[in-house]
Amino acid sequence: MQDTWLQDTQLGKKPREGFSSSVGVIAATLGSAVGLGNIWKFPYVTGQNGGAAFILIYLIAALLISAPIMLSELMIGRKTHANAVGAFKTLAKHEPWFLVGVSGVISSFLIMAFYSCVAGWVFSYVFKAVAGTIESTSPQQTFAVFQTLVNGVGEPLFWQLFVLAFTGTIIMAGVSKGIERVTKALMPILFVLLLIVDIRSLTLPGASQGLKFLFQPDFSKISISVILAALGLAFFKLSVGMGTMTTYGSYMGENENLPKTVLTVMLSDTLVSIMAGIAIFPAVYAFGFKPDAGPSLLFITIPTVFSSMPFGRFFMILFFILVAVAATGAILSLLEVPVAYIVEEYKISRRMATLGTIMAIALVGSTATLSTTLLSQMHIFGKNFFDLYDFVTSNILLPLGGIFFAIFVGWRWGFEDMFEVFSNHGRLKNEGLARIYFILVKFFAPVAIALVLLTGLGFIQF
Ligand code: TRP
Numbered sequence: 352m353q354d355t356w357l358q359d360t361q362l363g364k365k366p367r368e369g370f371s372s373s374v375g376v377i378a379a380t381l382g383s384a385v386g387l388g389n390i391w392k393f394p395y396v397t398g399q400n401g402g403a404a405f406i407l408i409y410l411i412a413a414l415l416i417s418a419p420i421m422l423s424e425l426m427i428g429r430k431t432h433a434n435a436v437g438a439f440k441t442l443a444k445h446e447p448w449f450l451v452g453v454s455g456v457i458s459s460f461l462i463m464a465f466y467s468c469v470a471g472w473v474f475s476y477v478f479k480a481v482a483g484t485i486e487s488t489s490p491q492q493t494f495a496v497f498q499t500l501v502n503g504v505g506e507p508l509f510w511q512l513f514v515l516a517f518t519g520t521i522i523m524a525g526v527s528k529g530i531e532r533v534t535k536a537l538m539p540i541l542f543v544l545l546l547i548v549d550i551r552s553l554t555l556p557g558a559s560q561g562l563k564f565l566f567q568p569d570f571s572k573i574s575i576s577v578i579l580a581a582l583g584l585a586f587f588k589l590s591v592g593m594g595t596m597t598t599y600g601s602y603m604g605e606n607e608n609l610p611k612t613v614l615t616v617m618l619s620d621t622l623v624s625i626m627a628g629i630a631i632f633p634a635v636y637a638f639g640f641k642p643d644a645g646p647s648l649l650f651i652t653i654p655t656v657f658s659s660m661p662f663g664r665f666f667m668i669l670f671f672i673l674v675a676v677a678a679t680g681a682i683l684s685l686l687e688v689p690v691a692y693i694v695e696e697y698k699i700s701r702r703m704a705t706l707g708t709i710m711a712i713a714l715v716g717s718t719a720t721l722s723t724t725l726l727s728q729m730h731i732f733g734k735n736f737f738d739l740y741d742f743v744t745s746n747i748l749l750p751l752g753g754i755f756f757a758i759f760v761g762w763r764w765g766f767e768d769m770f771e772v773f774s775n776h777g778r779l780k781n782e783g784l785a786r787i788y789f790i791l792v793k794f795f796a797p798v799a800i801a802l803v804l805l806t807g808l809g810f811i812q813f
Contacts (some may be wrong), residue, residue: 367432367601367602368525368602369432369601369602369603369604370531370602370603370604371531373606373607374535375531375535376603376607376612377612377615377616378531378535378538379531379535379599379602379680379684380596380599380612380616381538381615381616381619381620381680382538382677382680382681382683382684383590383595383596383599383680383681383683383684384588384589384590384616384617384619384620384681385538385541385619385620385623385677385680385681386677386678386680386681386682387466387469387470387473387674387677387678387681388584388587388588388624388681389588389620389623389624389627389677390623390624390627390649390674390677391469391473391646391648391649391674392584392587392588393584393588393624393627393628394627394628394631394632394648394649395644395645395646395647395648395649396580396584397409397565397628397642398632398635398641398642398643398644398645398648399580399642399643399645400572400577400580400581401569401572401573401577402564402565402567402568402569402572402642403564403565403566403567403568403569404568404569404570404572404573404577405572405573405577405580405581406565406568406625406628407568408573408577408578408581409581409584409585410621412581412582412584412585413585413588413589413617413621414617415791415795415796415799416582416585416753416791416795416796416799416800417585417586417588417589417591417617417753418589418613418614418617419757419788419791419792419796420586420591420592420753420756420757420792420796421589421590421591421596421613421616421617422609422610422613422773422788423756423757423759423760423792424591424594424595424596424597424600424756425596425597425599425600425603425609425612425613426600426609426760426769426772426773427439427442427597427600427756427759427760428596428597428598428599428600428601428602428603429600429601429603429605429607429609429772430442430772431601432601432602433601433695434452434594434597434598434601434688434691434692434694434695434696435451435452435455435456435593435594435597435598435688435691435692436449436452436453436455436456436594436692436696437449437452437692437695437696438452438594438597438601439451439452439759442759442763442764443759443763448755448759448763451594451752451755451756451759452594452597452692454593454748454751454752455592455593455594455595455597455688455752456593456594456688456689456692457748458592458593458744458748458749458752459593459594459595459685459686459688459689460689460711460712460715461715461740461743461744461748462587462593462685462740462744463682463685463686463712463715463716464712464715464716464718464719464736464740465716465719465737465740465741466678466681466682466685467511467514467515467682467712467713467716468507468511468716468719468720468737469646469678470511470514470675470678470679470682471507471509471510471511471512471513471514471720472500472501472507472510472650473671473674473675473678474510474513474514474675475500475506475507475510476650476671476674477668477671477672477675479496480654480664480667480668480670480671481668483664484496485654485667486654486657486658486663486664486667487654487655487658488638488655488658488659489655490638490639490640490651490655493650493651493652493654493655494647494651496654497647497650497651501647501723502723502724503724504721504724504725507720508717508720508721511713511716511717511720512713514678514682515709515712515713515716516709517679518679518682518683518686518709519686519705519706519708519709521679521683522683522686522687522690522701522705523701523702523705525701537673537676537680538680540673540676541623541673541674541676541677542623542626544666544669544670544673545623545626545627545630546626547666548630548653548656548657548666548670549626549629549630551656551657551659551660552629552630552631552633552634552656553629553633555633555634555637555656555659556637557633557636557637558633558636558637559633560633560636561629561631561632561633561634561635561636561637562629562632562633564632564635564636564642565625565628565629565632575803575806575807576807578803578807579746579803579804579806579807579808580746582746582750582800582803582807583745583746583749583750584745586745586749586750586753587744587745587749588620588624589616589617589620590681590684590685591749591753592748592749592750592751592752592753592756593688593744593748593749593752594688594752595684595685595687595688597756598684598687598688598691599684599687601691605775605776606775607775608775608779609772609773610773610779610781610784610785610788630653630656631648631649631652631653631656634652634653634655634656635648635652638652638655640652649674653667653670653671654667657670686705686708686709689704689708690704690705690708693707693708715740718736719736719737719740720737721736722735722736722737722738723735723737746804746807746808747804747808750800750803750804751800751804753796753800754796754797754800754801756792757791757792757793757796757797757800758797760789760792760793761789761792761793761794761797762793766785766789769785769789770782770785773785773788
């Protein structure tokens with residue numbers, strides 16, 4: 352089958368928009384991966400699951416399961432140059448595979464519901480940092496500020512809508528002029544800033560205890576629910592399992608080295624997470640916080656670290672701006688999944704598709720934002736809306752989506768067709784790597800994910 356991109360050009364149709372350079376490809380893909388998952392979620396989930404042993408399992412899951420599936424997604428996208436649903440329709444006509452894409456579109460709404468809420472907290476912290484209201488080395492004080500924010504109604508809702516309007520505007524600008532340009536400019540600054548916080552954090556009194564928590568594994572802390580959490584995080588943090596990478600892959604050109612892109616993104620993403628851990632855990636011990644504080648962890652520890660250093664307010668402002676930027680890059684990739692789907696499958700303008708999408712997210716998202724206040728009585732499976740969206744997506748829908756992406760490549764596509772894309776039509780000499788990758792997606796990943804899912808959710812017992 353010929354690439355649809357080529358066909359379009361030959362037929363004289365306007366070619367589909369895409370990323371304009373290899374640097375842009377890495378920036379956008381990394382921009383999708385690096386986000387609140389690294390800076391907010393990774394530290395707090397690590398804190399709740401006992402530290403270093405959890406991180407070790409996370410790394411194994413990321414390398415052997417999420418990374419190969421990320422590559423599968425990118426290849427399916429680049430082969431078809433279509434959105435998550437359209438890609439499957441192209442590769443497997445009249446077969447139910449497109450439902451994997453549909454499930455991805457649904458997941459995107461559920462993730463965005465709580466993600467936009469947390470991003471709203473981050474944006475509001477930028478302004479609080481400017482106003483000086485979060486400047487304090489007292490844990491009670493920083494905790495009180497956070498509580499006031501999340502226990503409000505108007506304030507968190509306002510910031511959530513702000514985030515949606517802001518990111519929606521960038522999405523409307525398009526793939527290369529919007530997504531690519533914004534992520535390329537800001538990723539490097541985030542890195543440097545994390546480095547500065549790390550240095551301050553490492554020189555706090557008692558920093559070593561935090562490092563021990565991060566790097567000295569205690570295997571007695573491992574249980575099946577810890578393993579499920581690690582697997583879920585490996586999907587979430589790398590934006591894998593719902594078609595984000597399929598969509599981004601569809602914007603990549605025939606000369607991009609996809610396996611290399613995946614490795615670069617995975618390693619950088621891991622580095623950013625570890626740096627976020629180093630920024631936070633020494634402070635946890637130095638200032639008497641608890642590592643298992645949950646979603647509030649970032650918001651209560653970071654202000655204390657900055658408040659205890661010279662020019663603290665300046666760096667604090669910069670830090671929250673960059674977390675906001677990281678969240679923005681990730682949100683763009685989450686929004687792009689439904690937007691590309693609606694634009695291409697229903698021939699609706701990019702503007703209208705974006706508008707409809709963010710309005711729907713605002714609606715679902717408000718239930719997450721209000722889950723500890725107006726809706727605090729509502730529980731499903733013992734969880735409020737916020738926790739429910741988070742749990743269902745990370746620990747069920749993404750791994751499940753991942754299984755199908757892996758099975759599709761391993762069993763439906765097959766080695767020959769896959770290798771065409773893997774090797775850029777034979778131009779890259781990477782058959783050895785392709786063989787390893789193929790075994791991982793054909794056998795290892797689906798079996799491992801299924802076992803963890805079924806045991807973690809209590810369907811089978813050992
Ligand atoms: N990976 C992003 C983060 O760490 C979140 C994200 C963006 C995502 N796109 C996704 C998660 C697709 C799952 C699926 O913050």
